[in-house]
Amino acid sequence: MDNLEKNLIIYDERESLNEKIIEREIEQFKLIQNFIKSQMKEGEDYGKIPGSPKPSLFKPGAEKLCNLYGFTINVDILEKVENWKEGFFYYLCKCSLRSKKTGEIISEGLGSCNSKETKFARQNPYTIVNTILKMAKKRALIDATLSATRTSGIFTQDIEDMEEMLITDENVEVKEEKVDYATQNQKNYIAKLAKDKNINDEG
Template sequence: MTTALAVQQGGALAQSQQSGRMAVADIISHVAMVQEVMRAVMKPEVHYGVIPGTDKPTLYKQGAEVLCMAFRVADSYQVEDLSTADVVRYRVTCTGVHQINGIVLGTGMGEASSGEEKYKWRKAYKEEFEVTPANLRREKKGYNKQKQESYSTYQVRTEPADLANTILKMANKRAKIAMTINVTACGDMFGQDLEDMDEALRDHLTRHAPDGRAPVEQEKPALPEMSAELFAQRLTEWRTAMTNQVKGATPDNIIGKAKTKYTLTAEQEAAIRAPIEKPAKKEEAATDALPPMVYADVADALTSATTKAELDAAALLIPRVSDEQFRKELDEMHAELVAGVPA
């Protein structure tokens, strides 16, 4: 993504404020840019990720910063202190302003409080728990699904003043994310790619502007290549799924899904399609391939050797002895004999 493109696309937001609306072609171009930034710059679980209990990715603070940089949006904050003697609470309004012409693009609000569950309580040692007043402590019950057993955790109330800075930062973060989604209109884009849009609707939006202008051809952005590092990580996951015969985990399905996000090389496709062989255990392979040996025969072969090459050949028989203690003694015998035998 070039600087010129970023300035052009970011400027469309500010131009819409002056004209009162955005052209449909500009909307499609804007959506395409958000998708391009997601593919080329933003990383899952760093800039966005799926929150447990939801069905589509959620924008993180790092992702909001990337989008604000791409669209030249500067943020400013207005803080309302709603704290009381027992609770630290802030409500923040984040305003997005275009960096070039200073036009206000939109706002977002966020709030945080020390009364939230994750801030209200902290883990405590039993001695600390026992000396804390009853109204400022609790014994929280839980259940460990893996161990299939219940457990208890001693907790005491946190000191709100100790969390004031953390609460303020959290309110700022929530407000910025809200502002970024409002300004860039990217809320639904984390759940659907531009190419997933209905073909007829996309063609209509890109070719028919409501102001009577000539049809606009929208070139589909090229997909980025999957980096070697990311491919190596994903290949391990894919092959594990295929080995475990997870439903739908076939080479064709995996390649097809990957190509909706990235461009795969011929070598990468070949690696996905490579046959998966279940490795045999060493002990099983040795037992199946060669018959076992007894201690006396291997010891005789070692003591009969007159050169280092013959000793090394005899040492290959040691792993075929089933008793571990015998193998250890034979290894020691081989080491002593090698020292005194010419090469």
């Protein structure tokens, strides 16, 4: 009987603990939503993308969220290709978010960018090397931020730099073009002109 009572107490404590965690998560989510509405600006910190159900998080918005949570931002280059002869450049970066209080790494994110991406197709690769590196760092930051702040349900990865979005055939409205064929009178007139100018089907 004593063992049964102990088990029931442990079970009740676990239920109580779970309820507290759920309540805390709900309250935290509400606070984040209020912060986004009151402190973050659409078009500057985030933006709505046609065809996407969630707004896209931009770099300034990610930095605001990191500051709110008390994170320090550190970005390292993991891999890089700088082929000056062929004009190809590639960077893979890792962003680490640390707690300012404890120094503990809370989240890490990866981001890459290269000069063969569609947006750079018509640009001189030698003049955008720094831009490519910055974009890789930005993507890593946003990846880490969405994970650390648990806002991936609110925002999606930053796609503000995309020039075009892929859409499915279901979203494409295909309109059948109306073709106006020549009337019989018009055909007769054309045939008469051809005869007068000695034009035949063989050219």
